[in-house]
Amino acid sequence: MTDIVEIYTDGACSGNPGPGGWGAIMRWNGHEKELSGGEKDTTNNRMEMMAVIKALEALTKSSQAKLYTDSTYVQKGVTEWMTGWKARGWKGANKKPIKNQDLWLRIDVLVQDHNVEFHWVRGHDGHPDNERADELAVAAIPRG
Secondary structure (H helix, E strand, O other), rough: OOOOEEEEEEEEOOOOOEEEEEEEEEEEOOOOEEEEEHHHHHHOOHHHHHHHHHHHHHHOOEEEEEEEOOOOHHHHHHHHHHHHHHHHOEOOOOOOOOOOOHHHHHHHHHHHHHHEEEOOOOOOOOHHHHHHHHEEEHOOOOOO
16 A cells, blocks of 8 residues: 655745745654745745645655645646646746746656645635645744
């Protein structure tokens, strides 16, 4: 039987752009780990992506994971848009470089190391793990 790592991620920003934070909850085989961090000048999308990056980087071996995000940007970026971006040299359909390319490149490498299923969940809709990831993200926003 394959052990599946469950990952819940969220990002938050105070202003967009502005100071932001990210949070992730990881569960595997009865263990739970919470991760969070923040940046002084960022965007909400970048924080959503950093939550995914930091969670996948925390995996110590090639893993099967179910990753839950309330960001359609992240979920669709990985499952629908990334193939086209890569085929066009990381450019959008408009032939211009995609936003957040530095982070998309990191995600691309990480998803090749793991078998990750990306799932979208409605944010701020009472899902306890999404709410907890949001709390971690908000708490990690640098103040002052």
